[in-house]
Amino acid sequence: MSDPNGGTIRATREALREGRTTSQAVVQACLRRIEARHRELNAFVAVHAEAALETADRCDRERAAGIDRGPLHGIPVALKDNFDCAGEPTTACSRAFRDNIAERDAESVARLRAAGAIIIGKTNMHELAYGGTGEVSSAGPARNPLDPDRLAGGSSSGSAVAVAAGMVPAALGSDTGGSVRIPAAACGVVGFKPTLGAISTRGVMPLSWTLDHVGPLARTVRDAACLAGALAEPGTSLAAVSGLAADTAVLPARVGVARFPGLALEPAVEAAFEAALAGLQQAGCDIARFELEHTREAHVSWLAIMYPEASARYREALASRYQDFDPAVRTQLEAGCHIDATSYLRAQRFRAFYARRIRELAAGYDVICMPTLPTVAPRIGQQTVELPSGTVTTQDAMTFSNLTANLLGWPAITLPVPVQAGAMPVGMTLLGRSGDDVQLLRSAAAVESFLRSC
Amino acid sequence: MSDPNGGTIRATREALREGRTTSQAVVQACLRRIEARHRELNAFVAVHAEAALETADRCDRERAAGIDRGPLHGIPVALKDNFDCAGEPTTACSRAFRDNIAERDAESVARLRAAGAIIIGKTNMHELAYGGTGEVSSAGPARNPLDPDRLAGGSSSGSAVAVAAGMVPAALGSDTGGSVRIPAAACGVVGFKPTLGAISTRGVMPLSWTLDHVGPLARTVRDAACLAGALAEPGTSLAAVSGLAADTAVLPARVGVARFPGLALEPAVEAAFEAALAGLQQAGCDIARFELEHTREAHVSWLAIMYPEASARYREALASRYQDFDPAVRTQLEAGCHIDATSYLRAQRFRAFYARRIRELAAGYDVICMPTLPTVAPRIGQQTVELPSGTVTTQDAMTFSNLTANLLGWPAITLPVPVQAGAMPVGMTLLGRSGDDVQLLRSAAAVESFLRSC
Structure with a gap:
């Protein structure tokens, strides 16, 4: 785990297959890294050290016996604390659910286990996943590994921190308005939210059941694809993605860059994002710009769906455990x-209309592209963000560009773009059309590969 | 059309095929019957005499040329006034929609036409289908053909009247809480609401889009099945039903009679219903009783879905055309x-729970059986109904037993049971499980055949 490419699923898998390491050793290395920065970053709320080591031992013995469960065999993965893990608490980082012990695994957790992955623990999150900063949590805020005075972003804050700090190669998050992509962008990793329904949300504590998605956070697009393929519901196009190979990554010919009217980027974000676009243009991508429409109605619709769905789910708990x-x-x-x-x-009803409208607006583009966040990770405790277009709440700054993909149910992935040494990460989102998960992942893998070569 | 079996789709089809009549003659006979009782019964709000005669002529010429479009070829059918019929007004018997001209046919109307049926006109209905009496209509109330001082039931009131009075062999209705089955029972005909989604509601003015169904009203179960088969969405089990033959009708072995706690039947209704059950028992059916649960929560849930869905659809119209x-x-x-x-x-969310619960309660029964209405058709203007269990509003008396099938989305059919000469009709409902439309229709055909032989 000490070479620069170490810590990816891909590199770990190669090392395991070639006998250069064992799952036991990989898990032990992860546990050491978790422990080393635990107080500083607050990424985990529970570490299942013993169970993880036992599972690693079983994986190693299986491998020795010639059994290979596939690309996740023996790979440690962390879970956001709203995923049910049989016998363990699922608190969603809310004191109201501190006694909530899961009876069985979430669907996605069961699929991970079947694929040979090792559940290493539960990560910190914004309480109930009901916010984009990661600051509100019964465990206290998770902290950005690149600057612990800054937010990790939320709500899957600990999952992003764990991946960014090299504690695990990958983690699961949930995403109702950007909660996988926001912390991934803020911490400089990859976050992928697939098409609505492509990964089951059964056994994940719901926030808003018509907007909730499950998605992976990882260090590379290929790792995210590998995880997503293992999690996908049979019969979805996503289920065929696990073998995403280097030679199938294709730069998108036509990139439509979506501008949000009335939302201007922080200069540092704009510079990094535009430099990445300029590079892609030189590499042969046709870059065009278009203005999104109905963004205010989209925001209001998102709130009008999420708020009552969350309240319908938690109304009794609110009454009985108000404090x-x-x-x-x-x-x-x-x-x-x-x-x-x-x-x-x-x-x-707006969602169906909006999907038709965005399809029209973005007709002719292979992918839609936008900055994931208009700002780098704000400081902890910072209530508002100053953008050239005016002051917005930190919550709105985090979610504004990301909720579109949840309303539409379309797949979206964020990946880090190059920034100056020592600067905070900046994420680029690629948004595909419903069901086009595999094409999106191929485009993203090519964009990532190109940007890393810059 | 003068023999006792005349007026069914089946008898008319035979006469047409054997050359004993023509579609022109059939339509002319229907038009005469419509005209004869128009002022008295108020069944139709628009009669498309000229277009119907033209279509009949085309049907006759096709038949002469050896073209037979199937069992509905040349058969007149009436449409409730909330079905779009290209170029004609769709008013849903609301003055607020008097200028609403349909651009194209509803999906079900297009299917009828493709099957060779002749649209003879639009029938009276409860305004917007938003009530079970048929009394509220821009055209004034439809009247029960068996006693014009009484309600026809609603909301598909005119469709039931037209069928019961022999004006047409069959008609389409819509059903959000019993609106096909209530008037069918009140007027003594057959009304069938299939599984949710088995017949498209596209082009039918919505009342509550998660509860709305389309269904046929006819004089016999086989006629209703014939129509339902022609209307069914491809791929549904219902689509295979059009050939429901006499030899496939099978009396249900185990009938579960559902009792509504706190709701006692009018003595005349109870006597007719119990006599029918006793007959079925003698014929070999195993009759068992069970008590429905959660009926109050079902009623409240139905209201809590229908009310806001209707208001979301008609909010602008309410503002702009309040009066x-x-x-x-x-x-x-x-x-x-x-x-x-x-x-x-x-x-x-209650709907899914309720479906599980009713499945458990009714496990072991082939069909669930109940009286369609606790009362015979009330008098026009009568606001409440006195039942042995207490006073209920006429609206509640009409809908109370019927809304269950809409909440569940399960198929339900009402058919008349024998009553004393001169008495008002009493309907028996058979309720099947989701997707079991064909089995339900087979059971209903056998029950009907048995009850007619009593």
């Missing part, structure tokens, strides 16, 4: 009890 | 704007 929720989360849950159903229904 | 809605419908639309989304979402 156990963080005040900010509590207020959101209260507000969601008072949104009228016609607003909710109109918001749901 | 054009009947006060009762207007009040319902207003109320639906103020139901909170968490109540709506909980009601939607």
Whole structure:
């Protein structure tokens, strides 16, 4: 795990297959890294050291006996604390659920185990996944490994921190308005949210069941694809992706860069993003710009769906354990009890309209591209972000560009673009059309490979 | 059309095939019957005499040329006024929609035409289908052909009247909480609501898009099956039913009679229903009783879904054409704007729970059986119904037993049971499990055949 390429699923798998390491050794290295920066970064809320080492031992014995369960055999993976893991607490980092022991594995966890992955522990998160900063958590905020005074982004904050700090090669997150992609971008890793329904959300504590997605965080696009392929529901196009090979990565010929009207980027973000685009253009990509429409209605629709769905799910808990929720989360849950159903229904109907409209706007582009965040990771405690276009709340700065993919249910992936040495990470999002997960991952793998070569 | 079996699709088809009549003659006979009782019964809001005669002529010429489009070739069918019929008004018997001209045919209307059926006109209905009495309509109430001082039931009131009065062999209705089955039972004909989604609702003015169904009204179960088969979406089990033959009708071995706690039947209804059950028992059916559960929560959930869905659909119309809605419908639309989304979402979630629960309760029965209405058709203007269990609104008396099938999305059919000469009709409902449309129709055909032989 000490060479520069170490820590990816791909490199670890090669080392395991060639007998250069064992799963036991890999897990032990992960446990040491988790321990080394635990107090500083607050990435994990539970580490299943003993169980992970036992599973690693079983994986090593299987391998010695000639059994190879595939690309995840013997690879450690971390879970956001809203994934059910049989016999372990699922708290979603809320004191209201501190006693909530999972009876069985979430669907995605069961698929991971069947693929030979090793569950190493549960990661810190924004309480109930109900926020994009990662700051609100019964365990305290997760911290950005590149600057611990800054947010990791949320809500899958600990999963991003764990991957970025080299504690695990990959982790699972959930994403209702960007919660996989936001912390991935803020911490400088890859985060992928597939097409709605391509990965089961069964056994993941819901925030908003028509917007919730499960997705992987990893260090490379190929690793994210490998994990997504193992998690995919049979019959989805995503299920065929696990073998994404280097030779199938293809730079997208036509990239449509989406601009959000009224939202200007921080200069550092703009510079890094535009430099990446300029590089892609030189590499032969046709870069065109278009302006998104109905972004305000999209934002309002997203709120009008998420708020009441969350409140419908947590209404009893709110009544019985009021004091156990963080005040900010509590207020959101209260507000969601008072949104009228016609607003909710109109918001749901907007989704179909919006998908048609974005299809028209982006007709002719292979992928839609945008900066994942308009800012680098804000400081912990920072309530607002100053953008050239004006002041926005930190929450809105995190989610504004990302919720579109949840409303549409389309696949989206964020990957880091080159920044100056010592600068905070900047993420680029590629958005594909519904069901086009594999094409999107191929484009993203090629973009990543090109940007790393710059 | 003068013999006792005349007026069924089956008898008409035989006469057409054997050259004993023509579609022109059949349509002319229907037009005469419509005209003869038009003022008395108020069944139709538009009669497409000229177009129907032209289509009949084309059907006759096709038949003469050896073309037979199947069992509906040359058969007249009436449409409830919420079905789009290209170039004709779709008013849903609301003054607010008097200028609403349909651009194209509803999916079901297009399927009817492709099957050779002749659209003879649009029938009276409860305004927007938003009520079970048929009394509220821009055209005035439809009247029960067996006693014009009584309600026809709703909301597909005119379709039931037209079939019961021999004006057409069959008609289409829509059903959100019993609106096909209620008037069918009140007027003494057959009404069938298939599994949710088995017949497209595209082009039918929605009341509540997660509860709305399309279904046929006819004089016999076989006729209803014939129509349903022609309307079914390809790939559904219902699509295979059109050839329902006499030899496939099978009396259900085990009938579970569902009792609604707290709802006692009018003595005349109870006597007719129990006599029918006793007959079935003698014929070899195993009759068992069980009590439905959660009926109050089912009723409340149905309201919490229908109200906001209707209001979301008609909110602009309510604002711009407030005075054009009947006060009762207007009040319902207003109320639906103020139901909170968490109540709506909980009601939607109740549906899945309820389906599991009813499956358990009714495990071991081939069909579930219940009286369609606890009362015979009430008098026009009668606001409440006195039952042995207490006073209920006429609206609740109509819908209470029927909304279950809409919440569950399961198929349900009502057919008349024998009553004393001169008595008002009593309907028996058979409820099947989701997707079991064909089995339900087979059972219903056998029950009908047995009851007619009594």
